[in-house]
Amino acid sequence: MNDSPITPAIGYAIREQNRPILDDPAINAAEITFERADDPLRVDRYLQDLDFDHVSVHALKLSVASPEPPNQNYLEALRSIAIENGASSVSDHLGFTRDGDNGVEMGHFAPPPWTEAALTATCRNIDHIQKRLGGTRFFVETIAYLFEFQGTMSEADFVSKMLKCTGCGWLLDVTNVYANATNFNFDPYEFISTVMPHADSVQMHLAGGFFDERAGMYIDSHSAPIPDAVWDLYRFSLEQGVGKVDAVFIERDQDFPDETGWRSEVRRVREIAEQVGVHA
Amino acid sequence: MSNASLKVSRLDYAKQISRIARSLAVAQNEVVFGDVAIGQSLDRVGMFTEGNLEKRSDKLNDQLELFEDALDDLPELIGRYVRLMPLAAYDTGTSDADCFVRWLPTVVELTPEQRDLTLVVRSRYAVEEAGRRNRMGHVRFQDLVSLNDRLVAELATNSELRIHLNPIRTRAIFETGLLVGEEEAPETGIEVLFFAFQSEVRTVVLEPEGRALVQSLADTGPCGLSHLKVQLDLAMSLGDDFLLEMLSDCSDLGLIAFS
Numbered sequence: 001m002n003d004s005p006i007t008p009a010i011g012y013a014i015r016e017q018n019r020p021i022l023d024d025p026a027i028n029a030a031e032i033t034f035e036r037a038d039d040p041l042r043v044d045r046y047l048q049d050l051d052f053d054h055v056s057v058h059a060l061k062l063s064v065a066s067p068e069p070p071n072q073n074y075l076e077a078l079r080s081i082a083i084e085n086g087a088s089s090v091s092d093h094l095g096f097t098r099d100g101d102n103g104v105e106m107g108h109f110a111p112p113p114w115t116e117a118a119l120t121a122t123c124r125n126i127d128h129i130q131k132r133l134g135g136t137r138f139f140v141e142t143i144a145y146l147f148e149f150q151g152t153m154s155e156a157d158f159v160s161k162m163l164k165c166t167g168c169g170w171l172l173d174v175t176n177v178y179a180n181a182t183n184f185n186f187d188p189y190e191f192i193s194t195v196m197p198h199a200d201s202v203q204m205h206l207a208g209g210f211f212d213e214r215a216g217m218y219i220d221s222h223s224a225p226i227p228d229a230v231w232d233l234y235r236f237s238l239e240q241g242v243g244k245v246d247a248v249f250i251e252r253d254q255d256f257p258d259e260t261g262w263r264s265e266v267r268r269v270r271e272i273a274e275q276v277g278v279h280a
Numbered sequence: 281m282s283n284a285s286l287k288v289s290r291l292d293y294a295k296q297i298s299r300i301a302r303s304l305a306v307a308q309n310e311v312v313f314g315d316v317a318i319g320q321s322l323d324r325v326g327m328f329t330e331g332n333l334e335k336r337s338d339k340l341n342d343q344l345e346l347f348e349d350a351l352d353d354l355p356e357l358i359g360r361y362v363r364l365m366p367l368a369a370y371d372t373g374t375s376d377a378d379c380f381v382r383w384l385p386t387v388v389e390l391t392p393e394q395r396d397l398t399l400v401v402r403s404r405y406a407v408e409e410a411g412r413r414n415r416m417g418h419v420r421f422q423d424l425v426s427l428n429d430r431l432v433a434e435l436a437t438n439s440e441l442r443i444h445l446n447p448i449r450t451r452a453i454f455e456t457g458l459l460v461g462e463e464e465a466p467e468t469g470i471e472v473l474f475f476a477f478q479s480e481v482r483t484v485v486l487e488p489e490g491r492a493l494v495q496s497l498a499d500t501g502p503c504g505l506s507h508l509k510v511q512l513d514l515a516m517s518l519g520d521d522f523l524l525e526m527l528s529d530c531s532d533l534g535l536i537a538f539s
Contacts, residue, residue, distance in 0.1 A: 035373075038372075039479055040372075040408045040409070040411040040412035040415070040418075041407075041408060041411040041418060041448070041476050041478070041479040041480070041481070042479050043418075043419060043422045043478050043479060061370060065297075066297060067290070067293055067294035067297050067298070068294075071370065073370075074370055077412075080415070096297055096301065097301075098301055098369045098370075099294075099297050099298040099300075099301040099302060099369075100294070100298065100369070101369060102369060103298065103301060103302070103369045104301055104302055104305040104366035104367060104368065104369060105301075105305065105366070105367040105368065105369055105370070105371050106301050106304045106305045106329075106332060106367075107305070107332030107333070107335060107336050107367055108328070108331070108332050108335075110300065110304065110328070113296070113315070115293075116289070117289045117290065117292065117293035117296075118293060120289070120290070120293075121290070121293055146324040146325075146327050146328045147316050147317070147320045147321070147322075147324040147325055147328070148316070148317040148320060149300075149315045149316060149317060150315060150316070150317050150318065151317065215323075215324070215327060217324075
């Protein structure tokens with residue numbers, strides 16, 4: 001068990017559209033998307049003069065389920081952004097975006113096949129990343145997927161084994177779990193309660209998407225307010241992870257709300273976290 | 281599991297991921313149908329690749345905005361490109377635009393004006409890559425640039441002052457005058473220097489004297505005004521006032537700095 005406070009640090013994944021409200025008293029954390037911050041000609045740090053209790057750098061191309069670990073240049077650039085901005089953690093997604101170092105990118109992450117071979121490669125890569133990141137904690141995020149590859153175990157087993165084997169943190173994207181549960185017909189509460197005991201340290205993502213009637217799927221598009229079902233699942237996740245949730249971040253990438261919308265959503269995230277903390 | 285079987289399993293996994301990544305990168309969806317979990321809709325593989333290619337095309341359209349009026353069929357060419365040429369590992373966004381303009385002449389006969397536009401894309405990318413390779417150099421130089429307003433005034437009187445050339449730069453030769461507002465270009469072309477200024481890329485047309493100045497500073501490294509004069513006198517005779525004015529212009533642009 002780590003020594004995280006009962007109420008996690010709370011904030012937004014930074015976008016230019018929410019910078020004006022980042023001084024809201026409900027916000028004491030920020031997530032930086034590495035690919036946005038990694039401007040090779042930058043002279044100022046991405047956070048500028050903002051200061052938070054908890055900063056995390058969220059990467060998109062570590063491709064932890066690729067057969068090979070990420071290359072040194074990418075890891076060094078990631079570390080530089082983390083150091084410049086005083087980040088205490090780095091995260092990326094449980095999936096693969098490319099084959100090898102000199103290979104190709106698909107443009108987005110696909111889930112690994114839930115197999116022993118994929119688990120071995122993923123754990124090996126996470127070990128490599130953790131060694132290179134030194135004292136900066138590494139979290140792996142459960143992704144929303146459109147399809148799965150043939151496997152020999154469930155996703156919950158795969159994630160649990162990965163957390164046990166590597167000791168990395170779990171970035172529980174509550175909306176992704178809700179989307180996968182809706183689209184692949186499983187119980188999201190059971191998924192979270194199965195995996196949570198294996199995580200020493202947890203971060204969470206919250207977002208809103210939409211149900212695509214034509215595809216018959218919930219799409220986690222980061223384009224809408226957080227839906228009620230996700231708020232419920234968030235409260236449940238906090239209860240399951242009491243004492244080990246470091247930070248919670250809201251993600252919004254399209255159809256941005258007005259100032260009131262930005263502020264009210266993050267305040268609700270904090271309010272629920274404080275309620276759960278009080279009853280813990 | 282024995283070491284031998286582990287190795288086989290590792291190899292098999294590498295082959296599987298390579299096959300999946302290489303086919304999905306260019307929307308050859310049917311290649312992975314056999315890998316998809318039984319009972320799951322194969323249409324969703326199409327959703328995955330179409331969404332990815334659309335995002336990649338949108339990014340390229342944004343980055344190639346300057347081609348908008350110069351290439352009528354730009355959207356179609358981008359559509360063709362993303363289905364033929366997979367995105368390279370660790371693509372940075374601008375690297376894909378660089379690949380696109382390198383691919384372009386293999387499928388279209390470009391006019392001299394269009395070739396100049398490809399040089400702009402390639403040069404901007406080259407400057408960004410130089411910044412990536414030499415971040416400390418870039419940050420230190422931009423620190424020095426912030427003192428230019430004060431130090432340029434001391435140039436003629438302070439013999440201790442050293443002149444530094446911006447390390448994050450690249451040269452290109454335009455075939456036409458279109459992009460620099462000239463009606464015609466000499467046969468040898470128009471030399472343009474692309475360089476970093478804070479987080480932007482700036483350009484300047486190099487006249488022969490400017491070219492000599494940049495070359496001198498590039499050859500000798502940071503040096504004082506008297507040393508620079510000696511170097512430049514070997515190439516051409518410049519009056520002191522002319523040289524000071526040229527250095528002042530370069531300082532205003534952020535092409536040189538002082539320490």
